[in-house]
Amino acid sequence: MQSYFWVILHGSLLTVGVSLLALLVSVIFGLAGAAAKLSGKPLLVGLATLYSTIIRGIPDLVLMLLVFYGGTIGINTLLEKLGSEATVDIEPFMAGVLTIGFIYGAYMTETFRGAILSIPKGQMEAAWAFGMSRFQTFLRITLPQMVRYALPGFTNNWLVLIKATALVSLIGLQEMTYLAKQASAATRSPFIFFMFTGALFLIYTSVSLFVLKKVNARYSLGTKRGQL
């Protein structure tokens, strides 16, 4: 019985891995989405709006099943039509990372868009006047300032994302929720294992909150707060 706890603890590393990689994907999608929405080009704005509206209207689980089962068949049909004999299997790990990243990218789009809008336009104009390229302006001027504005929304998205990783167990990734279910089937004592897994999630979310608080303090340095 004790060995199962170690197995679940080991599986929690996979949970951390999935969530961190998915976060990376979602930040990339979120920045791209926010840039598209703010670009003012009708086609890009339309595409980004479609992305953030549609994704946020469909359950994570349904999207995940669609990517996992549909994606495999889709890619293989495509390969077949191209005359290739090869077959591709999407692994649960990749399907999970990509779907969760893609979904939370839609939420990040809104968070980042709001944060960029909160930075005074003059800041970017000054950077351009100094001869910085668009990319340099983003890296040196926009990004450091938008962290503070984006952080509350980002924190919420991150906490929901961590919890969404439990869904990957339903498409067969052996992360801690999956292992807890296996362990409970083997030992016939589900209560204790699910409690244990829940506690691990609690630790993970609490540590995240603590770290993000430190980040917030770091990026709010020198910000004057109003006195009521």
Add this chain to the structure above:
Amino acid sequence: MEWAVIFEPDNLALFGNGIVITLWLLFASLAVGGVLALMFALMLTGPWAALRWVVGAYTFVIRGTPLLIQVYLIYYGLGQLEWIQARWDAVWPWTYFKEPFFCALLAFSLNTAGYTAEMLAGAIRETSAGEIEAAHAYGMSRVQTMWRVVLPSALRRTLPAYSNEVVMMLHATSLASAVPNMLDVTSAASRIYATYYLPFEAYLAAAAIYLTASFCLIGFFRFSEGRLLAYLAPRKH
């Protein structure tokens, strides 16, 4: 793509059944969760430190763990406890714990209660001091102030945040498919996928159903916000 399969009477009926179950789960859990949330919010903002602490711990745990774990804990976990096992064949409320629908409903209600309670408590705390002072000046007691002044305005101000929670709950009901023998929209899609091996058609149909439902809910909340929060809108003249 073989969309004709989705439109076969049997499969349409499967989705129809799924929609009924999904909506039942959604509205029943919102109703039960809403009543619980109101009680919890009053405890969170109330004068008793012990109650504040207990409810605070509850919302911390509910909001910090995945809903899937909560569903498993109730469906598989509680069934393991001997105390419940000894009762669930005959003694009244415990007989329900054998039913997947009840277990899913219980998990969803407890979950939404945790999130909504914090939202409501925030709105209650942020009621402007002047409103409460005015109520006291009229000679209202604490309970009267709460009932006549604080709650009506706090409930209205929670509306925008609550509309998010409702859409989230609609999506959360898809987790009912993780419980055996449930037939919500997602499980209906999974069954069609398993029978015909048509994942795109099955899950896209499910996605379209959820999308439509989400838009209807958002539209409904926009409409209610327009009516109930009209007094907070900026002056037009």
